[in-house]
Amino acid sequence: MSTNQTKTPSTGPGGPGALGADDGAGRRRPAxxxxxxxxxxxxxxxxxxxxxxxxxxxxxxxxxxxxxxxxxxxxxxxxxxxxxxxxxxxxxxxxxxxxxxxxxxxxxxxxxxxxxxxxxxxxxxxxxxxxxxxxxxxxxxxxxxxxxxxxxxxxxxxxxxxxxxxxxxxxxxxxxxxxxxxxxxxxxxxxxxxxxxxxxxxxxxxxVLDESRLAGTRLDLFGMVLATGGLVALVWGIVNGSEDGWTDGTIIGAFAAGVVLLAGFVAWEARAAEPxxxxxxxxxxxxxxxxxxxxxxxxxxxxxxxxxxxxxxxxxxxxxxxxxxxxxxxxxxxxxxxxxxxxxxxxxxxxxxxxxxxxxxxxxxxxxxxxxxxxxxxxxxxxxxxxxxxxxxxxxxxxxxxxxxxxxxxxxxxxxxxxxxxxxxxxxxxxxxxxxxxxxxxxxxxxxxxxxxxxxxxxxxxxxxxxxxxxxxxxxxxxxxxPAADEPTPDETAPQPAKATATATV
The missing domain is CATH 1.20.1250.20 (MFS general substrate transporter like domains)
Known part of the structure; x- marks a missing residue:
């Protein structure tokens, strides 16, 4: 199979449930x-x-x-x-x-x-x-x-x-x-x-699997930093709380940092163009x-x-x-x-x-x-x-x-x-x-x-x-x-050539 294409599965009898089903391009789908x-x-x-x-x-x-x-x-x-x-x-x-x-x-x-x-x-x-x-x-x-x-x-x-x-x-x-x-x-x-x-x-x-991506997607780098930082602080506080004590200053500080960062993440996602x-x-x-x-x-x-x-x-x-x-x-x-x-x-x-x-x-x-x-x-x-x-x-x-x-x-x-x-x-x-x-x-x-x-x-x-x-x-x-805004447009799951991945800007 091509490694650079995403095929839309058939919902009929020729779907991927049967080895040898046609994918519409003369190729056989995997079972x-x-x-x-x-x-x-x-x-x-x-x-x-x-x-x-x-x-x-x-x-x-x-x-x-x-x-x-x-x-x-x-x-x-x-x-x-x-x-x-x-x-x-x-x-x-x-x-x-x-x-x-x-x-x-x-x-x-x-x-x-x-x-x-x-x-x-x-x-x-x-x-x-x-x-x-x-x-x-x-x-x-x-x-x-x-x-x-x-x-x-x-x-x-x-x-x-x-x-x-x-x-x-x-x-x-x-x-x-x-x-x-x-x-x-x-x-x-x-x-x-x-x-x-x-x-x-x-x-x-x-x-067996073909490549797929969302066309034109940009990474929400700031959102990633906020989400990862907030979750790290929160989970770190959780896993250390039982040993250090839930009222320990470091644990409370970790939870506070987690809440602040995750609140910032929510605020950022609410106005980000591509959250x-x-x-x-x-x-x-x-x-x-x-x-x-x-x-x-x-x-x-x-x-x-x-x-x-x-x-x-x-x-x-x-x-x-x-x-x-x-x-x-x-x-x-x-x-x-x-x-x-x-x-x-x-x-x-x-x-x-x-x-x-x-x-x-x-x-x-x-x-x-x-x-x-x-x-x-x-x-x-x-x-x-x-x-x-x-x-x-x-x-x-x-x-x-x-x-x-x-x-x-x-x-x-x-x-x-x-x-x-x-x-x-x-x-x-x-x-x-x-x-x-x-x-x-x-x-x-x-x-x-x-x-x-x-x-x-x-x-x-x-x-x-x-x-x-x-x-x-x-x-x-x-x-x-x-929500209607979440519905994919025809090109959102379209196949993208491998070259585009290498040259795209984050």
């Missing part, structure tokens, strides 16, 4: 499964690294003499860079070519993984995880955008459901892969495994509520998994591999449920499915909180884990579908970046707040003290997830009509 694989394999690599480190935390604490704050930064350095640059990654893709920036993100992520695999100190590992997050910020939003543009509208929810299943597979394999590698080889190899994934992903992306994040998006009810749902889900679930992955190695004592295997009851469920949820989205309504998903997550987390002791048999926990994982599956695909249905095609990348930002900030806040509750009520000194801290922390997660479920119920059955 739907190839499109999904090409966009999902890099996303899988990025999502895997959200959790792969969690199971290795006790081992990292011993080998690197890391304290609790170091352990949080092994997770949150990645989240900080990832969450704060998602909007920038989407904007760069619109300007310079989505496939090109997607590939650059994959390359940077892999190079950072190699660096992490060579690290021997906490400072080096935190720096490497930060670089991984920068690469991931280009991969995640553009993965969804490239897929949504490559398939026709009548197949989009099915494609997003399968895409979400890949994400669920990464969630499933994260703790398992981390545990298996740490237990059987060495913790450095949890980063080396990204290299073969990249070697598969890059040629597949080049073969990085059009404020008209926040007049769309379904889009706003989806962001709230995503933030609440990640707050409760990922904050709880941060503690649960350690709990399963402590009460009773288990190896990292054993703990990773036991988490499969939770983490495998989205892989099976997400495709079904994608198919049901149009029939049932994305908001209803998200509400069901978050309610089930709350039930699963509550079950674990009630059952947890200093020596709980796994059989007493597995039911709650299955219910919680089923809830995650019902939330993933409908969220992606409703976000994209709420905006015009030219805003797919921006909307995806904004939603993923809300999700990742929610996850970082969840880990920080639940870790604060944990430290105030218990410690990691022994199993009983760990349970004493974990139980109240998980109940906080349950409360936030239920708030998200209520927000999901308020999402309209059919997304609100998008």
């Amino acid at each position: 739907l499964w190839l499109l999904i694989t090409a966009t999902s394999v890099p996303m899988f690599m990025v999502a895997l690294n959200n959790l792969v480190v969690s199971t290795a935390l006790p081992t990292l604490a011993r080998d690197l003499s890391a304290d609790t704050q170091d352990l949080q930064w092994f997770v949150n350095a990645y989240v900080l860079a990832f969450a704060c640059l998602l909007l920038t990654g989407a904007a760069l893709g619109d300007r310079f070519g989505r496939r090109r920036v997607f590939l650059l993100g994959i390359g940077l992520f892999t190079a950072a993984s190699v660096y992490c695999g060579l690290c021997d100190t906490t400072a080096e590992l935190i720096a490497g995880r930060t670089a991984q997050g920068v690469g991931a910020a280009a991969v995640m939003p553009l993965s969804m955008t490239l897929l949504a543009q490559a398939v026709p509208a009548n197949r989009r929810n099915l494609a997003l459901g399968l895409w979400s299943a890949f994400s669920g597979l990464a969630v499933a394999f994260g703790p398992l892969v981390g545990g298996a590698v740490v237990d059987g080889i060495d913790w450095h190899w949890i980063f080396w495994i990204n290299v073969p994934v990249c070697l598969i992903a890059v040629p597949l992306v080049l073969k 990085m994040l059009p404020l008209s998006l926040y007049r769309i009810r379904s889009f706003v509520l989806c962001n709230a749902v995503s933030g609440a889900m990640y707050f409760g679930v990922f904050g709880s998994i941060f503690l649960l992955s350690q709990y399963l190695q402590i009460a009773p004592v288990r190896t990292p591999l054993e703990a990773g295997v036991l988490t499969l009851a939770w983490t495998l469920m989205p892989m099976f449920i997400a495709p079904v949820a994608g198919i049901l989205t149009d029939r049932v309504g994305g908001g209803r499915l998200m509400a069901l998903g978050l309610f089930l997550q709350a039930v699963g987390l509550g079950w674990i909180a009630l059952a947890a002791t200093d020596n709980t048999p796994y059989s007493h926990l597995v039911g709650g884990m299955i219910i919680g994982g089923t809830g995650m599956g019902f939330a993933f695909a409908p969220t992606a579908a409703v976000v994209l249905a709420s905006v015009s095609q030219k805003l797919y990348g921006t909307a995806s970046g904004a939603n993923t930002t809300a999700r990742e900030v929610g996850g970082a806040l969840g880990i920080a707040v639940l870790a604060t509750v944990f430290v105030r009520n218990g410690s990691a000194e022994n199993a009983q003290q760990f349970v004493d801290g974990m139980k109240p922390a998980i109940w906080v997660g349950v409360a936030v997830v239920l708030v998200g479920a209520a927000a999901a119920l308020a999402i309209p059955r059919t997304p609100t009509a998008r």
